[in-house]
Every structure is written in structure tokens, then in C-alpha cells.
Amino acid sequence: MTVYKALTIAGSDSGGGAGIQADLKTFQELGVFGMSAITAVTAQNTLGVQGVYPLSAEAVAAQIESVATDLGADAVKTGMLFSAEIIRTVAEQVKKHQWERVVVDPVMIAKGGAPLLQEEAVAALKEALLPLALVITPNIPEAEALTGVAIRTMDDRREAARLLHRMGARYVVVKGGHDDEGEETVDLLYNGSEFSYFKSKRIDTRHTHGTGCTFAAAVAAELAKGRHPVDAVGTAKAFVQSAIAHPLGIGHGHGPTNHWAYRQYGE
Ligand SMILES: Nc1ncnc2c1ncn2[C@@H]1O[C@H](COP(=O)(O)OP(=O)(O)O)[C@@H](O)[C@H]1O
Numbered sequence: 001m002t003v004y005k006a007l008t009i010a011g012s013d014s015g016g017g018a019g020i021q022a023d024l025k026t027f028q029e030l031g032v033f034g035m036s037a038i039t040a041v042t043a044q045n046t047l048g049v050q051g052v053y054p055l056s057a058e059a060v061a062a063q064i065e066s067v068a069t070d071l072g073a074d075a076v077k078t079g080m081l082f083s084a085e086i087i088r089t090v091a092e093q094v095k096k097h098q099w100e101r102v103v104v105d106p107v108m109i110a111k112g113g114a115p116l117l118q119e120e121a122v123a124a125l126k127e128a129l130l131p132l133a134l135v136i137t138p139n140i141p142e143a144e145a146l147t148g149v150a151i152r153t154m155d156d157r158r159e160a161a162r163l164l165h166r167m168g169a170r171y172v173v174v175k176g177g178h179d180d181e182g183e184e185t186v187d188l189l190y191n192g193s194e195f196s197y198f199k200s201k202r203i204d205t206r207h208t209h210g211t212g213c214t215f216a217a218a219v220a221a222e223l224a225k226g227r228h229p230v231d232a233v234g235t236a237k238a239f240v241q242s243a244i245a246h247p248l249g250i251g252h253g254h255g256p257t258n259h260w261a262y263r264q265y266g267e
Pocket residue numbers: 138139140175176177178185186187200201202203204205208210211212213215237240241244
């Protein structure tokens with residue numbers, strides 16, 4: 001039996017809906033062995049982020065080394081990285097271990113507005129990590145912050161995707177969850193020469209805590225199995241759609257998605 005392995009480098013969400021917890025659940029659901037390097041611990045629930053406690057860059061590097069030198073990883077996903085120093089450390093590790101199937105989810109701000117990345121770290125993300133990404137998965141505000149393009153239309157999104165590709169990411173997904181017009185949510189994918197569109201019915205819900213993490217983790221899980229990035233994005237879109245469509249109804253605020261929905265109910 002081949003065991004596919006994926007490593008997530010991200011923050012811990014005590015509430016279990018986003019971050020490391022969402023990533024490991026998603027890896028498991030998609031049949032991939034999950035491993036983690038924690039960058040920061042957050043005290044968080046469905047109501048918001050009550051505290052952020054970053055780890056040292058040294059602690060992040062040590063976790064990655066432990067995984068790389070023993071288990072190895074078929075794919076790597078990054079999420080909340082918090083500081084420029086952690087970003088540079090992660091970039092060095094990715095280069096050192098020659099990881100190529102790397103998904104960069106440029107997490108910046110939690111849905112409730114709490115910052116998960118220091119403002120001055122955006123430049124480091126662009127310079128050090130983005131060129132190492134096979135797939136980058138910004139939402140609309142993150143694509144705006146990385147490119148300076150104000151995104152209102154699909155043309156604006158295509159422009160931002162072109163710029164992100166020029167910065168070095170080989171496949172750029174600009175997710176459409178924050179575009180709340182129309183009946184559909186559309187995630188745009190750019191491979192440097194053409195655009196494709198992953199569409200699904202927009203679900204009217206406030207329970208979308210962790211959708212971005214879940215989506216990017218599903219892309220990483222499928223890449224770990226050796227699938228093509230375009231196919232990986234297709235499966236990730238179906239996985240997250242099912243997770244949003246079958247909410248768990250827990251917590252008093254923006255609830256988590258249902259990570260076992262894709263297995264239980266399919267798309
Ligand atoms: N209300 C919704 N209905 C259906 N799909 C959604 C909804 N909100 C987000 N998604 C999907 O969830 C994923 C994450 O999207 P988005 O909300 O843009 O990212 P983030 O969680 O990083 O802010 C994307 O695949 C997007 O299409």
C-alpha cells in the first residue's frame with residue numbers, strides 16, 4: 001500500500017474549524033497521512049480570535065526538520081505564518097528539502113477581522129514564498145493585498161491572477177467566496193496561459209469558518225497523491241462545497257464546515 005503524506009505549516013485553531021485542525025481533518029478525509037508544523041497557537045472559536053501566541057522561527061524550523069528527515073512529505077501546504085521571520089524560515093526549509101508540490105494559502109485576516117499576518121510580512125510572502133508555490137490560493141482581499149489591484153469585476157481578478165503568476169506562483173486560484181453577487185461562487189484558476197473557472201451554487205450561510213484552509217488542504221492532499229493541480233482544484237472545490245452544504249450547527253457564531261460531509265454525502 002502506498003501511503004501519501006502531506007505536511008501543513010500553519011496556525012492552530014483551538015475551535016477546530018480552521019488552521020492546522022481543518023488541514024489535518026481534510027487530509028485524513030481524503031486518505032492522506034497528515035503531519036504538521038505549528039507556527040502560532042490561536043485561542044479561537046466560532047465567535048472570533050481571542051488570542052494569538054506565535055512560536056519562534058526556530059521552533060517552526062525544528063518541526064519541519066523532524067518531519068522532513070524521517071517521514072518526508074509528498075505535498076506541503078502553508079497557512080497562517082504570522083511574521084516575516086517565520087515566512088523566511090519556511091521558505092528556506094522548502095528549498096532545503098526540495099519540495100515542489102507546495103500550496104501557499106496566503107492567510108492574512110480571520111473572517112471576524114483579526115490579523116493573522118503582520119502587515120510588514122506581506123512583502124516577505126511575496127518575495128520569499130510565492131516563487132516557491134506550485135499553487136497559491138488567495139481570497140479576494142488577499143489577492144488585492146498581494147497585487148495592489150482593487151478587485152470588483154472578473155476582469156480585475158484575472159489581472160490579479162496574471163500578476164501573481166508573474167511573481168512566481170505556477171497555478172493561481174483567486175477564490176470567489178467574498179464575491180457575494182450572483183447565484184454561484186466562482187473560483188478562478190490561471191496557469192500562466194489560460195483561465196479556468198470552478199463554479200458551484202452559492203450557499204446562503206454564515207457557517208464558513210475555515211473554508212479557505214479546507215480548500216487549500218484538499219488541493220495539497222490531491223497533489224500528494226500525484227494528481228495534476230487542475231484536477232486537485234476540482235476535487236477541492238467539490239470537497240469544500242459539500243462541507244459548507246452540510247453544516248454541523250455548533251458554536252454560537254460563524255460555525256465550522258463539516259469535514260466528513262464529502263465522504264458521507266458526496267458532492
Ligand atoms: N457561501 C458559499 N457557498 C459556496 N461556496 C463557498 C461559499 N463561501 C466560500 N465558498 C468556497 O469556499 C472556498 C473558500 O473561499 P473564500 O471564502 O473565498 O476563502 P477564505 O476562506 O480564504 O476567505 C472557495 O472554494 C469558495 O468558492
